Amino acid sequence: DADVTQTPRNRITKTGKRIMLECSQTKGHDRMYWYRQDPGLGLRLIYYSFDVKDINKGEISDGYSVSRQAQAKFSLSLESAIPNQTALYFCATSAGAGGLNEQFFGPGTRLTVL
Amino acid sequence: AQSVTQPDIHITVSEGASLELRCNYSYGATPYLFWYVQSPGQGLQLLLKYFSGDTLVQGIKGFEAEFKRSQSSFNLRKPSVHWSDAAEYFCAVGLPPGSGNTGKLIFGQGTTLQVKP
Numbered sequence: 419d420a421d422v423t424q425t426p427r428n429r430i431t432k433t434g435k436r437i438m439l440e441c442s443q444t445k446g447h448d449r450m451y452w453y454r455q456d457p458g459l460g461l462r463l464i465y466y467s468f469d470v471k472d473i474n475k476g477e478i479s480d481g482y483s484v485s486r487q488a489q490a491k492f493s494l495s496l497e498s499a500i501p502n503q504t505a506l507y508f509c510a511t512s513a514g515a516g517g518l519n520e521q522f523f524g525p526g527t528r529l530t531v532l
Numbered sequence: 533a534q535s536v537t538q539p540d541i542h543i544t545v546s547e548g549a550s551l552e553l554r555c556n557y558s559y560g561a562t563p564y565l566f567w568y569v570q571s572p573g574q575g576l577q578l579l580l581k582y583f584s585g586d587t588l589v590q591g592i593k594g595f596e597a598e599f600k601r602s603q604s605s606f607n608l609r610k611p612s613v614h615w616s617d618a619a620e621y622f623c624a625v626g627l628p629p630g631s632g633n634t635g636k637l638i639f640g641q642g643t644t645l646q647v648k649p
Contacts, residue, residue: 422575449635458541460622460639461576468635476636508575512635520566521637523575 421445422524424509430530437496439527441509449512450492451521452476452484454505461508467492499531534559536625538640545613546648553608553643555623563625565606566637567597570620579621582606593617618647 422443431437441450448469453461453476463476465484473484481503485493496503506528510521535558545551557563564583568576580591587599597608606623623640 451636453639458641460536460538460641462639463636466636510576520578520581521576523568523577525573525575 420525422509422511422522424507424524424527426527427525428528430532431499432532433498433500435499435531437499437529439494439507439509439529441492441494441524443490443492443509443511443522443524445511445513445522446489447511447513447522448489450486451510451512452482452492452494453508453510454478454503455508455526456505464494464507496529496531499529501531504529504531534563534625534627534638536623536638536640538621538623538643540643541641542644542646544646544648547615548612551608551610551613551617551645553621553623553645555606555608555640557604557606557623557625559604559625559627562599562601563627565597565599566624566626567591567595567606567608568622568624569593570622570642572619576622579608613645613647615647615649618645620644 425440451466452464455461462478467486483495508526509524512521537556566581567579570576579595580589582589582599620642622642624637626637
């Protein structure tokens, strides 16, 4: 089984709808991240969490919220989806301070907002 | 602020030819450096990483990268490209411990590699 899983893998929704993307990991890592990928822009950090009680905004958090339900689960929500949130979303994990920043990525969720 | 630049958006090489993908970073000290590859429809996979020591780093799939402090560069190379190397490649930097290390990575814009038969 994959170490980092994301559901759904693909989602088409309409403007104004609430959407939740889910991420689960079996690596036992404390740190989890949500990125979005847009052509020509690379990956940009939306939110990150260093443990269940620690949530931090990334560089592009507006319009998004997250929930760290457990060490292994980190969900990303779009409260009211808009077309410019159409993107490929990745979840990633890393070990704690000794982990030297290496991150392990899920397969991605392709979200289309019409 | 730290930043990463990959000057080449697209590169096309013939199968069997050598490859070099460029990466430049902006940071006041030596960061942790990474190259990731994203195959079509897949997540990102780590190719190699540099933390300290030998400036020539070997990775998976026959890739290597060389850290050049004087040029703030970490270019990725492969002596002979295979058709299966067609993918998008990302360079990333992270901060070493003791320098505000938050575990975050800063990614470059990515370079798409096309391989001609």
